[in-house]
Amino acid sequence: MADHDPMIPRVAHVRRKQRELVDVATLEIDAGEFFFAPGQFNMLTVFGVGEAAISVSGDPADPSRLVHTIRAVGAVSRALTELSVGEPIGLRGPFGRGWPMDEARGRDVIVVAGGLGLAPLRPALYRLFAERENYGRVILLYGARSPQDILFRDELEQWRGRLDAEVEATVDHARGDWRGNVGVVTKLIARAVFDAPNALAMLCGPEIMMRFVADALGDRGVAPERIHLSMERSMKCAIGWCGHCQFGPVFICRDGPVFTYAQLRGLLATKEL
Ligand SMILES: Cc1cc2nc3c(=O)[nH]c(=O)nc-3n(C[C@H](O)[C@H](O)[C@H](O)COP(=O)(O)OP(=O)(O)OC[C@H]3O[C@@H](n4cnc5c(N)ncnc54)[C@H](O)[C@@H]3O)c2cc1C
Ligand code: FES
Incomplete structure (x- = not known):
């Protein structure tokens, strides 16, 4: 265009x-x-x-x-x-600048999505699965509020059936007929098998969830420079002109929406931004 x-x-x-x-x-x-x-x-x-x-x-x-x-x-x-x-x-x-697909090559890739956050990550997942030989382990961890809130359920089940990926879902709360995981998505990180020094993570979901997930990945040894998260702020121009989407020193539309945790960690801890 x-x-x-x-x-x-x-x-x-x-x-x-x-x-x-x-x-x-x-x-x-x-x-x-x-x-x-x-x-x-x-x-x-x-x-x-x-x-x-x-x-x-x-x-x-x-x-x-x-x-x-x-x-x-x-x-x-x-x-x-x-x-x-x-x-x-x-x-x-x-x-905007999207997910670091080139940087992910040769690495274990951990994709963590919360709720509707699976939607911005789906193109990256299509690419990871289409070019599977270019990546190490592929791990998808998905958290939804309840079983009724699980997005793209058919695709999740299809990906879960693959022998070359680990796909786990969890819900915050469920009634009796749910046989899957219950609890926050961070719980799944402790069990996931990946080579932390060589891993790259992509996170999308509510900000609070991304902070906890980024910290849990950091505890497992993933470098903040290799933890990427997609930010949302109200937008007007979307091309870096109006400043509406300013978040500290960055414009989400022009410099993101995908940033590293190393870039954002301090800003995310500042409530009034
Ligand atoms: C880069 C980017 C990608 C996005 N991708 C998607 C997507 O794939 N699917 C999707 O449904 N939404 C997405 N959003 C969020 C979407 O832009 C907002 O939900 C929408 O602008 C809300 O406008 P509204 O007029 O419907 O609601 P409003 O009346 O403007 O807002 C309703 C409520 O949503 C909150 N809100 C508004 N905008 C945002 C925002 N950007 N982030 C967080 N909360 C907001 C408001 O504070 C308010 O509580 C994205 C936002 C950004 C910045
Ligand atoms: S929306 Fe105008 S600068 Fe980002």
Whole structure:
């Protein structure tokens, strides 16, 4: 999209829609060929309502399918989840620095997702599994609030069936029919088998969860420079002009959204940021 003013949305259309959870929907957008790097995001507009930053959640190897997964939390995100097939949608992007897929080559890769955080990580997982021979161990640890809140359940089960990856899920609380893990996702880190000095981690989820996970990985010996996390802040321009997404000395849109824990550790500990 280099020939296009980055502030002007192009008009695309919803090609397919899938309800994932009560408040979460995945939209496939008809945008021609769309290339992006895992971890990048777009600004999506519902005309007459507003614009929101949403990560691409589809497969980076398939530019014909632009996919976003959205949780309805406010006016814009709700309007996005309520769009129907064929309706117009505004699109700016892709923006931001994504997951360090090159740096991950040859290393054990630990992916830790909380709740909807699995969506921005899914493109990285598609890449890891598609190019499996380029990486060491691949470990996916996923935490959801309850069994009903597990996102992309079919895919999680499919990945779990692979013999060349460790995939674990846990829920914060469950009723009697759940036979899986119960407890916070950090508990799964203690059991995971990886070569810490050679490992790289990718984290996405609520900030508090990412802090605990990063500290648990640090306790296991993973260097803060190799722990990468995706940050969310309210966005306006998404291209480093307006300062709306400022977090201490960095702009989340331009310098991230993916940062290392070494970069963010001090800032995350500062409550008022
Ligand atoms: C880089 C990036 C990637 C994102 N990827 C996704 C994604 O893949 N799927 C998805 O559903 N959402 C994603 N978000 C969050 C999404 O942008 C916000 O949920 C959305 O902008 C909220 O707008 P709204 O008008 O619906 O709600 P608002 O009325 O603006 O807010 C409703 C509530 O959500 C909180 N909120 C608003 N924006 C954010 C934010 N950016 N981060 C955390 N809390 C927020 C508000 O404080 C308020 O409590 C991403 C955000 C960023 C910055
Ligand atoms: S949203 Fe404008 S600088 Fe980041």
